[in-house]
Amino acid sequence: MTGLGDINAMTPADFIAAFGDVAEHSPWVAREAGAARPFDSRDQMISAFETALRGANRGAQLALIRAHPDLATRARLTDDSTREQAGAGLSSLSAEEFARFTDLNARYKARFGFPFIFAVKGATKQMILESFEARIHNSPETEFEMAIAQVCRIFRFRLEDRVAL
Numbered sequence: 001m002t003g004l005g006d007i008n009a010m011t012p013a014d015f016i017a018a019f020g021d022v023a024e025h026s027p028w029v030a031r032e033a034g035a036a037r038p039f040d041s042r043d044q045m046i047s048a049f050e051t052a053l054r055g056a057n058r059g060a061q062l063a064l065i066r067a068h069p070d071l072a073t074r075a076r077l078t079d080d081s082t083r084e085q086a087g088a089g090l091s092s093l094s095a096e097e098f099a100r101f102t103d104l105n106a107r108y109k110a111r112f113g114f115p116f117i118f119a120v121k122g123a124t125k126q127m128i129l130e131s132f133e134a135r136i137h138n139s140p141e142t143e144f145e146m147a148i149a150q151v152c153r154i155f156r157f158r159l160e161d162r163v164a165l
Contacts, residue, residue, distance in 0.1 A: 002163055003164045007045070012034055015034035019162070022049060022080075022159060024064065024151075025064075025078075029052045033045070033051070053148065062144075064151065070115050071115075071118060071132075084120050088125060089124060090120065090125060104116070107136060108135075114144075114147060116132055118131055118132070
């Protein structure tokens with residue numbers, strides 16, 4: 001865990017090196033968030049990451065969403081994604097569960113053009129599947145906003161794991 005004093009004292013390059021992976025394969029979010037320093041609290045830092053994402057143009061937002069892996073995939077994941085998905089039981093699915101996730105991932109991407117985003121920390125695979133089943137019927141605009149909101153939750157979880165109060 002890193003304290004705010006150390007975070008506020010980091011060079012821009014060091015800040016990006018330390019937090020550039022909070023947003024999946026999108027270090028530009030950390031660059032933008034880091035420009036809002038000094039932070040008075042961890043929540044203010046988390047808010048800076050959310051503000052950076054929400055202030056970006058739709059193309060940048062979509063690219064960040066598309067940088068996220070499918071849930072329960074066998075593809076290579078970032079360390080954070082691997083840990084988060086394992087914690088939700090997604091690394092130990094039955095063959096039937098894996099087939100269900102694979103089907104939902106394919107249907108969701110075909111409908112919306114980006115992967116299903118769900119901040120899995122603290123969730124069970126049943127909770128994730130229920131959300132998947134419900135959200136696949138949303139409008140594209142509603143689901144885009146849901147994806148952004150879930151990415152912001154991921155920011156929170158990852159920063160809470162790394163930044164001391």
